[in-house]
Amino acid sequence: MQKLTNDTPIAMLTVGQLKEVLGTTIVTQTLSEEQKVEKRYVYGIRGIAHLFNCSMPTANRIKASGKIDGAITQIGRKIIVDADLALELAGRKIGGRR
Structure with a gap:
């Protein structure tokens, strides 16, 4: 299995690798949006x-x-x-x- 870097083309990823990358991105964005809620x-x-x-x-x-x-x-x-x-x-x- 090849090591994924920021320079790896999307076309070179397998379906599993793509799911893994997208899953971690979605979780990271959700956590950062929850932290942005500030009280007024x-x-x-x-x-x-x-x-x-x-x-x-x-x-x-x-x-x-x-x-x-x-x-x-x-x-x-x-x-x-x-x-x-x-x-x-x-x-x-x-x-x-x-």
Whole structure:
């Protein structure tokens, strides 16, 4: 069996070698795409207002309602909000009429 290098022409590969090369490439690309997922954060009431496209008083009501508490980290006066989680929590229906 010949050793594969970057200079080996594709036409010279057997079906098994081609499958092996493609399999390792696909796995490598999948892993690198999963690592690229980064969390988005917004800061303060202004950040919440920008995220939900609303006014500052409405953003204050959203924060005070407790609906997005799972996405909020507050240390003193500093408010840090996980944007994707906040949008997901705000979209969930809790309670309501029967």
